[in-house]
Amino acid sequence: MSTPRSSGYFRTSYERDAALVDTRTQKAWLGVLAIALTALPFLAGSFTLDLANQVLLFSIGAVALMLLTGYAGQISLGHAGLLAAGAFTTGVLFKEFAAPVWVTLPASAAVGALIGLVFGLPSLRLRGLYLAVSTLALHFMVIHAGQEYETRRGFSTGVVIDAPISDPRAWYFVLLAASVATILLSLNLLRSRTGRAWRAIHGREAVAAALGINVHWAKLSVFVISCTLTSVAGCLFAYYRGFVSAEAFSLFLTIQYVAAVIIGGIGSILGAVLGTVFVVLFPYAIEAAMALLGLTGRLSSVIFAVNYASFGLVMILFLLLEPQGLVGIWRRVQAWLLLWPFKQKPLGK
């Protein structure tokens, strides 16, 4: 499913077909986006800047999950556990050995890769539900290990970490760089042989194997890459919050990541980003809506419950009514604008 385009557009070479940005309009829009993203921290207030940082941080994990679930079709319910693994690796190394960033970041990545390998192994034999369940088990084990560390060492409320940078504006650029790097890496992987193999095993494993794709290798690689990226996100999370605690990585966080992938639109990196924006801003939107309705006073103690309920409702609505997610809506709007004032649907869709 590609974006609708006006007529007179032809791809005449393989290079052009594989290019990430190929038309002049796209380049122009990308330039506008880059300028807007660079200008944002100088225009925005501290609250908006924090929101932007949260979105950027969340987007790394969401893109990683999109690779795993959206492209390779492997269900994972252990995403919060992976973030926790990265965060706790950072926390433990910082507390025990006073390790600097250039040690903790690669260490988190290595732990993530190792977990990805270990939990990718069952995926060679398990499919669908069973895989989801084994990743759920992963979540509980990592959280348990974290709690165990907290109680053994007497950090019952959590591990405090000093971040090397504290200025939110500096953080913004660090996180922006990390997020853009993740997206670029993913896009590049997806247009290569590896990415095509992932999509093939999503379609049908037997056919992929018949086409000469090493199914085991493809599955393990997507697990390792996705888990590594998520674990790195966990490391950044630990530094950004300056605090690591097992309570921060509840099952609800996993659900939020999965929701970002679903609401954004399965099988699209743009979808992961749109879904991230939606999921991160959603609680604030609910709070604002409640303030507008004058309910805040009465419901302030149970605001998280309102959040849960409305989040579940939105997820159900998307699953039932718009399985393509926000990306599906965006593409329909694009097609409508392109064809206006006519109503014909583009051919081949």
Place this chain on the structure above:
Amino acid sequence: MQLAVNIAVLAAIYALIACGYVLIYRTSRVLSLAHGELMMLGAYGLAATASLFGGHPLIAIAASAVLALTVGVLVYVMLMRRMTGESVLAAVLTTIALGILLRGLMILMFGTQTQYPLQQLGWTNASLPVGAGARISAAGLVLVAGTATVYLGLFAFLRLTRWGIRMRAAGQNPLLAAQRGIRLHGVYALAWGLATFTGGMAGMLIACDAGIEATLVTIGLKAFPAALVGGLDSLLGALAGSVIIAAAEVLLINYVDPLLSDVVPFFVLLAMLILRPWGLCGTREELDRV
């Protein structure tokens, strides 16, 4: 001896919840991750009816049981029915979404304080002696007896009655079953109703024993490994799995570390997934159909 009693009670809790997972999975090939929340809804349902029919505990219990059955059927008719034929991922995610929706609504409606429906019913939870120095709470005894009754009832229902046989047929081969004139939607709705009923019953009994708190959901989630260890499509397996998980949990908590309580079921689960993914008594071909 006390340990054995504890294991029996915990195994009964897990078995009562696990049979809901098994019923839904075996009939409609959907894994319901909202089962913990549905169970909690049953518990809150009892608390609500207990305060409504204050002087008549039996009416309150019957009303809450009917309520649980109705909720299960409604969940299928209004939500899961529309997910038939969708991918495994979509169906599982729908149940997850339903779960957090229910959790939020329950906190909004009933608050976060621990409730004791048994006191509202006007009964007390006596502690009864069994054998050599061990004690069991009255609610715990009812729990074990109730689980045994439910399992016997389910076996009889699935083997002997018309609807039970239809349910097994729909689980074995939906297409063939539909062509023989079995109404699949009716059968699936019944499965959801029964599963929510047994889950709700588990919730009510746990609530009577220990009160209703937000952590009740975790018990629902921990019962899931029990269902999977036994094999997701086998009731007998669910029973065996519950005993294994409960024994492992109680013994490890007692002899190794109390903090392990939340992870033990998942350790056992992972070991099982590596050695024998289809479970103790499950059908092996399942794996390829998912």
